[in-house]
Amino acid sequence: MSIQWFPGHMVAAQKKAAETMEFTDVVIEVLDARAPVASQNPMVKALGAARQRAHLKILNKSDLADPKVTDQWVQYFNKLPKTKAIAISCKKANEPKKILSLCMALAPHRGTPLKPLRMMIMGVPNVGKSTLMNAILNKRIAKVGDEPAITKQQQRHQINDHMILVDTPGMMWPKIDQEHDGYLLAINNSIGKNAYFEDEVAEKLGDILLKDYPLLIASRYKIENLKIDASTLLDEIAKNKKLPLKNLNIDRERAGGALLNDYRQGLLGSISLESPSSRFLKNKQT
Known part of the structure; x- marks a missing residue:
């Protein structure tokens, strides 16, 4: 199954972002630390490169990653x-405070009342852009929630007389070229739930966990035999959580949802879905 998700409002958001890029000095791209490359929007890279803008990459949610x-x-x-x-991690109050000084270092020719430093926050949905912006501004001005595409319109904020920050909606791109990336984005809840089946996405997560983090799986779900596949893992999770049967069969959809929720909430432990070695090895093989 190839996962694709590109809601209509993102077309207008892309166009607006391209226009704003002309008047931006530093692009702040927020990535999910658990899957940094999969959560990179190639259009952000293209827009920034076209204007030769400095780039600050924020690997957010690092508290959940390996x-x-x-x-x-x-x-x-x-x-x-x-x-x-x-x-x-935006949960740690002092960490977002580093961002403004890092942006200043990337654009030392800006940052005065005559030439204010102009920054734009970008990223795919649900990587924590709004939470980060609230932390930078030290006040709640953006709606935050654990679901993709809450912010729909661009917002401009005057931090002081020499800094301007623009927040953009979470943006996907028209076609996810690598099928694996679609699954990683869905696992991290960056894609609307109507675009995939939870049990199929959960099986992909299970494959990764059984390969790279088997002890975390064994500890969480009390599984002794880890020489199983991801499909059987969902059966074991359903038994562990004592999920009721569905038409006399194991409810794989609920079991998959339980696994995804445990992962997203950090209940399994510190997990990364891709590493530089796994990412580039995979690309060489495809």
Whole structure:
């Protein structure tokens, strides 16, 4: 199953973002630390490159990701030209405060009343852009929720007399080229639920967990035999959670939803869905 999701309001949001890019000095791209490359919108890269804008990549939700893998991603992104990358968690009050000074360092020619530093926050849905912006501004001005595409329109905020911050809606792109990326985005709740079947997405998550984090699975669901496939894992989760049967059969949809929820809430532990080595090895094989 190829997952695609591109709601109509994102067409207008893309056009507006392209217009705003002309008057932007630093692009703040918020990524999900658990899948940084899968959560990169290629259109953000293209827009920034066309205008040669400096790029600050925020690996958000780092508290949910595998810290060793996150360090590898930060090192990888920091080798890119005109790019700075940091990992943060918006749950930690002091971490978002680093962002403005990092933006200033990326555009040292700006940041005065005559030439204010102009920043634009971008990213796919549900990576924490609104939460991050609220933290930067130190007040709640953006609606926050654990679902994709809450913010629908661009918003401009005057931080002080030498800094301007523009918040953009979460934006996907018209076609997700790599099928695996669609699954990773769905696993991380960056895609509307009407675009996929939860049990199929949960099986993809199960494949990753059984391969890379089997002990976390064993601990959470009390599974002794880990030489199973992702389909059987859903059966075991249904038994562990004592889910009621559906038409005398195991309710795989509810079991899949339970696995996705446990992962998204961080109840399984610190997990990364992709690493630099797994990402680039996969690309070489396809």
